[in-house]
Amino acid sequence: MSLPHALLTSLLEKPTSGSELARRFDKSIGYFWQATHQQIYRELARLEEAGLVSSTAEEGARGRKRNYKVLTAGKAELKRWMSQPSEHRNLRDEMMVRVRAAAIIGPHGLQEDIRIRLEHHQAQLALYREIEKHDFKDKPKDPKLGLQHLLLNAGIEYEQMYIDFCHKVLKQIESACDTRGKPRLKRA
Template sequence: MSLPHAILTALLEKPSSGLELTRRFDKSIGYFWSATHQQIYRELGKLERAGQIRALPSAQPTRGQKKEYEVLPAGREELTAWVARSEDPKPVRDPLLLRLRAAGVVGSAGLEVELERHLALHQRQLAQYEAIEARDFPPERQSTEQDRLRHLVLRGGIELETFWTKWLTDALTGLRPGT
């Protein structure tokens, strides 16, 4: 139940059309909440029907024609409430950990290549995040609360990727010696 809130956040940052939203989800927002254009259009429809957003009056209701949305007061209230809402963290659900466990039962043949592939992917992502941090958050210059919050989110991404690279490295060295 987070997609609508992701969309509300994005629209508050800047009113957009469905396609623009899709592109923004592919970039920055997608770093912690991914979504396809299908999900986005569907959700935009729901949010509009719920009176939380509306299409900017300029747009006619025909297909294939750009339609920009903005957030209505009800939508902003909903988002504000959601920020403070009590919601338990979901239990971890990671296929890679599961595969290690499976490897314990049927043998780890071929797993090493896959771990190396993941390691490379995570290292690449980590480098990308660090580049963003160097560009957008140079040391000793965060003033607004929004800046600090955005930086915290990015730090989350960086530390998560750091965790994966470290863990995968450990796994690879732990896997090689014995057979």
């Protein structure tokens, strides 16, 4: 249940509207926690209902921009949440399942899929590096930015790892095909 707290964090940094939050979620926090605008609106309504945030707009002002800001209770809730043990989420990656399947029944076109993923992760890596250059390289050691820089670096390392993994799998599939002339298929 991180979404409300991600929103609180984002609103604490700078009060804004739901649509703006949705856009901001494509960056920064969005690298580790994504949300569609429907989720965000739903959650903002709940947060307001719970008295954790307030918005500048009368009831039922559909279509008009609402500006949200965090109330004291909201900040308190965020602190409370921070001091609780976080829920652990395991890795969950469809491609890994496919690699496992390929180990059983052969590649069956997995290479193409991996190449697509490779492109995506390479693009993501390039984006992160661009952000790093733009946001962190000039300010040598602002301690306020330290944690955010660590987050960005975690993203960078993750992408590098993923890219590396893709290359290894491609190489492995290729070499297995070379040795045996053909991907291993147990005939049904």
